[in-house]
Amino acid sequence: MRHLDSIAVFVEVARTGSFTAAARTLQMPLSSVSRKVAELEAELQIRLLDRSRKPLRMTEAGQAYFDLSSKGIDALTYANQAMRGKQETLSGTLRITVPPNLTELLFVKPIDRFVRRHPDARVRVLVSERMLDFVDDAIDLSFRVARPAAPNLVIRKLLVHRHRLCAAPSYLAVHALPREPAELSEHVRLGFGFQSQDSIAWQLTRGETSYSEPFEPTVAINDYLALKAAIEQGTGIGELPGLLCKDDLASGRLVEILPDWRLPEISLYAVYAGKVGLSKLARGFLDEVAAHTASF
Template structure:
């Protein structure tokens, strides 16, 4: 079984060194296991050159079966343990930074408390990780799903709200129409396409867009939230980020009758394998923790939740 696990790691990481690092063994051990597997099967699975490593046609076919076999074994192990309420092993998870700090922290700690033999490697980063090549079991992503080979499960809706501080609105006035935003100071989150920030559907079903000039651009939503609370301008942010500021009156929702574009929170995992019991349990736990509608859409007495676009 160690030979098969080693071959899968070599195939997924693209090299002996990377596979050795994932497995926590020496490069020589990986090379030896790979050679012994090929000798036992009597076929070449990998093409080796000084610069790269690639699978032969036979190797590609063997890889697909090997991945399935390993996944079935892991699933069987986890399901057997789950019958006794015990999950074990490691989960490697990627998630965006702000969302992870604010909403994954209580979910992860609760999950670990319920499963003391499980451990989690959580990478909080706004970059798009490569789940297969970087060895992640799943990723939590916020946005609209793009065409991808990854399998996705929607965890919760994510709605945008346009807001500003009471001080800013007292000095500059309350926008009454989306077009009024062109006369206001805007603080922009750079990881969202610019034309999508103030995008909505009008009463005729047509998509409309305004693009006010941004005074401040940042790739961190918490920084923009702080700048808006300081009265520097208007922001468009997910309710999961600003809901506490709105509840406490530090930010005021504006243009709440507009159907701003909708995002979602998703759990994504690689295709071609069964969803293991521990991954399935964690994803179910997240969906339960967030709710539908999620708890962050309750903005309290400060203002109504922004209505979401269908889809």
């Protein structure tokens, strides 16, 4: 594991999207961060980062390598944190924001492990679609499904998943299974939408072919758990986050519609203020979440 430190440096550069931000987070000279990534690229004989573009981006090979290596780095970080936790108990109040619909699936277990390991810690969770201000709203750590564009933020990608079109077997028992995206117009369609939104569009791709046609859903709900319940009872076809429906698809409770056509991928990011940095309390909790999401 001669290049383990270089892998860890690359993972941090990829997560923050910047050599400078990674150097600050790792408390390393900028030149050392750049050199270690270059050494890793030379060892692998592939280009991991496209340095010619602003902001910094991963190459296709770099994205694939990051997806594989980041899980190992997260596991090692969690192992170190778990061992330190045997000697160090954290205390204080941690304030976090999390996106709706994914709270139970992605955060309840890490919160449980965290407060069991650190009984003097207190966690305050605000479920919000909106990106809150770290200073004005007194937020320590934010988890978002849309990458923030604000400067001076450290952004760490935790998870990538995609949405799926689903229907219940009871619905398909009386409606023909669509074979092509155009046939969706013949079905009852349920959508994730808001009051000001009259129409939505499912962005479907298969290889280099894409399909997107705006439609007005029969039922629109701005809550994926409620939308999932409507789909399960056979109301119609709807779009769900893969994380919410994977067990139902595996058990046959739901059926994936047009499985060869893919909806866009969605990422989960951990975000915190770069100038302030993370407290030990917040970093310990982030390690718990990272270890949990690595299992998906």
